[in-house]
Amino acid sequence: MAQSKLPGPLCRFLGALEIDAGTLCRQASPLPGVVNHAHQPTQHRRRKRHQQAKSAKVPARAAGTSKTSSSEAAAQQLKAAKVFAPAATSKISPAEFEAAAQQLGGGIPVALLRAFAEVESGGKSGFGPMGLPVIAYEGHWFRKFTHKVYDVTHPFLSYPYVKKAGPEWVHNNKDQVTAWKTLEEALALNHDAALKSCSWGMFQVMGFNYASCGYKTVDDFVAAMKAGEAGQLLAFVGFCKANPACLEAMRKKDFKGMAIGYNGPDYGDYDKRIEKAYKKYGGT
Amino acid sequence: MAAPRLALVGMARAACAWVLAVGLPATSAEPEKLPVAGMYEGLMLAVAPDGRVTGSFQQAQGEGVVKQCRFLLVASSAMQPMSVVTWSTQAFSGTLVAHANELALKVSRLREHPGCASVLPPDEGQGLVLDRQFEAQWIELRRVQAERAPMQADVDKSSGARGYLVRGDIVAVLAVRGQRMLVDYPGAKRTVRAWLDASDTEGFVPPSR
Secondary structure, three states: OOOOOOOOOOOOOOOOOOOOOOOOOOOOOOOOOOHHHHHHHHHHHHHHHHHHHHHOOOOHHHHOOOOOOHHHHHHHHHHHHHHHOOOEOOOOOHHHHHHHHHHHOOOOOHHHHHHHHHHHHOOOOOEOOOOOEOEEEOHHHHHHHOOOOOOOOOOOOOOOOOOOOOHHHHHHOOOHHHHHHHHHHHHHHOHHHHHHOEEEOOOOEEHHHOOOOOOOOHHHHHHHHOEHHHHHHHHHHHHHHOOHHHHHHHHHOOHHHHHHHHHOOOOOOHHHHHHHHHHHOOOO | OHHHHHHHHHHHHHHHHHHHHHOOOOOOOOOEOOOOOEEEOOEEEEEOOOOOEEEEEEEEEOOOOOEEEEEEEEEEOOOOOEEEEEEOOOEEEEEEEEOOOEEEEEOOOHHHOOOHHHHOOOOOOOOEEEEEEEEOOOOEEEEEOOOEEEEEOOOOHHHOEEEEEEOOOEEEEEEEEOOEEEEEEEOOOOEEEEEEEHHHEEEOOOOOO
């Protein structure tokens, strides 16, 4: 029974679908041409994974595999599957902006939240081309959360902070497909640490801030990130509520205070952009 | 079976006595008295011969809209663990503990520095632990206060300026000769080493709380 598979769909995100997994996952149609040709990439991936598994000399306890029972492993698989399941990618409706402003309280106008959403996202969606939240993987935090045990075996997943967007960061976050593939690799090593080490959605809130945003677990936070842009807005609202300086600046419509409180002292023209967007949405 | 058991107890006692007599060998978890000057994952740290520690921390995160956590610190080695004050717009106090190759900065309100809640995770009891990337001979960090502070290749000003720093730049002092200071300025691409007038810079003084 130890080798048994869970019933039902167990989609993994990139290249992990096995033909005998017994799932209901959607799979891309084979490419036209010689029948066997389409199988070669899968075999190649299997070989590569096998080689990676052989070369990875991670202590079993550190990897969390030695004493993990099959039911725990299945639960982990289910948790991982949820992360990669399709997300609701809907835009924020006017009613959802209203509800978020009410949740924030203090008479903070809807126009200000709309301004934040616009400036923080740069006018882009909180979801990438694959229909999953926009993320950026920050390996220096994964390294801290996993106590450096993957430094040698996975140097592109676990590395010290040298500067913002160093070579590993650029490699991991080249585009959203790469960022999610990186997350998948990190998830296989340590689920919670991987989710906590990414920034999520249109407000780029770090996963380690899940509790500050008002969620019990990082998986709950990720579920919110996948519940449309409205879910991402609510997480941001939760984060602001936990940041008294930023909240006070929002109440006073102190744009500089908002810029410093949320983004730090080198905020550039963030205050002016927020103010401009605020006025565009009817703020006074 | 009693005799071997007694022998084991005796050996254990002897081992304990040896440990008490000579002390435990140093491990990476054992704090050192003074931290080593150098760069620690965004924290530039200088240590003066009298034990005064000055530091400048900067980490950033995000694309497009960048979130930045930046603060200065001073610490005194008069007590162990070292007491530290960090400040940006407000000052917060805590402790700084040095280990073999890392530092643990424990300041309960560290994330209240502007931008730091977005960049740094909540403390899970260890404090902010930072690994040393390289050692340096920095004895003090200072901030440029002149609008333009010319840098020279030689202690003698007549050697001509090889660029200048601007107000707010942080420099690390390596040596002092009268009113002149040999400093390192870590730029975006490389570190510049040059001589500056001491009067163009100011020491770190935390704001009164």
